[in-house]
Structure formats: C-alpha cells, structure tokens
Amino acid sequence: MKKTCSVLLAFFLFAVCLFPLHSTAPLQITESGATNFAYTIDTPYVFPITPADPEWRDFDTKQEMDKACQIPEQILTRLTTRALLETVLSQPFVSDYVCFNTYEDAAKNFYNTFNGFRELLSREDLTPALLAAYNGSAVLRGEEDEKNINYRYLKAYYRVSDLEFIIAYDKIVNGDYSPEEENAFRTIHEEKMTARENMGTYSSFGETYLNFMSEENRLSVRDTGR
Numbered sequence: 493m494k495k496t497c498s499v500l501l502a503f504f505l506f507a508v509c510l511f512p513l514h515s516t517a518p519l520q521i522t523e524s525g526a527t528n529f530a531y532t533i534d535t536p537y538v539f540p541i542t543p544a545d546p547e548w549r550d551f552d553t554k555q556e557m558d559k560a561c562q563i564p565e566q567i568l569t570r571l572t573t574r575a576l577l578e579t580v581l582s583q584p585f586v587s588d589y590v591c592f593n594t595y596e597d598a599a600k601n602f603y604n605t606f607n608g609f610r611e612l613l614s615r616e617d618l619t620p621a622l623l624a625a626y627n628g629s630a631v632l633r634g635e636e637d638e639k640n641i642n643y644r645y646l647k648a649y650y651r652v653s654d655l656e657f658i659i660a661y662d663k664i665v666n667g668d669y670s671p672e673e674e675n676a677f678r679t680i681h682e683e684k685m686t687a688r689e690n691m692g693t694y695s696s697f698g699e700t701y702l703n704f705m706s707e708e709n710r711l712s713v714r715d716t717g718r
Contacts, residue, residue, distance in 0.1 A: 533570045536578035537563050537608075543584055544643040561585065563608045573612070573621045580608050580658070581625075587650045589657055595704040599661045612658075613665055619673055622662060626655045627680045631687035652684055656701035663705075 541547050541560050551557045561583055563571075571579065580586060583606060589598035602609050612618060632649050635641050659677065663669065669677060681701060688699070 531570060531572040533567060534572045534575050536575045536582060537567055537571065539582065539584070542582075542643065557584070558605045561606065563611075565607075568607060568611055571611075573615045573617050574624075576608060576612050576615070577618075577621050577625055577658075580606075580612050581651060581654055582647065583608060586654050586657075587646075589700070589704075595657065595660070595700075595707055596664075599657070599664075613662065618662055618666070619669060622655065622659050623673065623676050623680065626652070626659065626677075626684075629655060631684055631691060633691050653700040656681075656684075656699075657704060660701050660704035 539561055548557075551560070563579060568576075585602060585606065586609075588602065589595050592598035592601070603613070615621075629652050631652050634649070635645060668674070685699070
C-alpha cells in the first residue's frame with residue numbers, strides 16, 4: 493500500500509511540481525425560471541500543452557507553465573459550469589496540494605495563478621455541478637506496475653481527491669451547503685471512503701476532504717463518518 497502511494501506521489505511530483513526547469517446558446521433555465529444565454533460552450537477547454545507533451549520540457553520556469561495553462565478569456569466566460577469544472581480538473585496543477593505544506597496554501601496559490609479556478613468559484617451553480625461530478629467519479633485502484641503510470645492515468649487516479657479538494661474550498665469560500673446538498677455530499681463521500689478502504693491501496697493521506705476540513709477546524713463528528 494505504502495509502496496503504491498509512494499510511487500504515484502513521486503511520479504506526480506516529477507511530472508508537474510518539479511519538472512526540469514527548462515450568440516446562439518442552449519437555453520438554460522435558472523431556479524427563478526429566468527433564461528441564461530451567457531454560457532454557450534459545453535465542451536471542456538483543452539490545454540494546448542500539458543506534462544504529457546514533449547513541449548512541456550521547454551519551459552524554464554513555473555511562471556511559463558502557468559501562462560500556458562490559462563483559459564482564453566473569450567472562452568472562459570462562455571463555458572458552462574460543468575465544462576469549466578472539467579477544464580479545471582484537467583489543468584496540470586490542480587493536484588498540487590500534494591506539494592504544499594497546507595491545503596489552504598495550495599488552494600490560494602491555485603486561485604491566484606489560474607483564471608479558471610477563480611471563475612469556477614464565482615459560479616452560482618458550482619455546488620450541484622461538483623456533486624454530480626463527484627458522484628459520477630470512481631475511486632481507482634493504485635497501479636503497481638510503474639511503467640503503466642503516466643500523466644493520463646494520474647489525472648484519473650487523482651480525480652476523486654481533486655474534487656474533494658475543490659468541494660472543501662467551495663465550502664470555505666462560498667459558505668456551507670444547503671441541508672439537501674450537504675446530505676447528498678455526505679452520502680457520496682461515505683461511498684468514496686468505503687471504496688478506498690475496500691481498495692486497500694489508500695492511506696489517510698488520500699482523504700483529501702477530511703484532511704482539508706480538519707486543517708480548517710471545520711470538521712464535525714458526522715464529517716468523519718466513523
């Protein structure tokens with residue numbers, strides 16, 4: 493178990509954090525019944541360069557990497573919240589909380605360096621989009637064979653944890669969920685915790701939501717699920 497997590501973490505740090513220094517719209521109905529024509533792009537934005545591409549090695553600084561991982565403004569403000577969330581999850585640095593001393597520091601850094609994360613946290617319909625994505629994402633078993641661990645695999649492996657990271661920060665900056673949303677979250681979160689336990693390849697480090705909220709002193713007895 494520890495060997496698998498160590499291999500995954502080491503590869504991720506290498507690939508992302510420590511890489512060598514080199515209006516016609518679909519009709520949307522809001523809760524009030526009003527129509528919204530603002531968000532017309534329901535396909536996630538694809539970053540032109542990621543750690544999976546040879547060109548990534550040409551970057552000399554983190555600032556250059558950050559610049560390459562922004563969403564063009566003319567696209568950013570037209571993405572649906574679902575598409576924007578998927579774009580944020582595909583951003584190379586979304587999992588950088590594994591590189592920081594605290595989750596709060598990681599979240600603030602990601603907020604300050606990525607326009608997509610700032611836009612996402614401003615969306616009024618973020619919470620239902622998060623819960624839908626969280627519910628539809630599977631906890632993956634750790635890959636034992638190092639040659640099968642690549643960038644695409646790591647993005648899928650960390651997806652549930654990345655969603656928990658965003659959910660925690662959504663609660664912290666935008667306020668607690670409604671009772672219905674909180675009940676839905678707890679049900680899904682318990683399923684993910686159980687899946688991790690059944691996998692047997694996750695340590696307590698993988699409990700991103702609990703670790704983040706515990707760091708913020710926002711956990712209740714029910715949050716632990718135990």
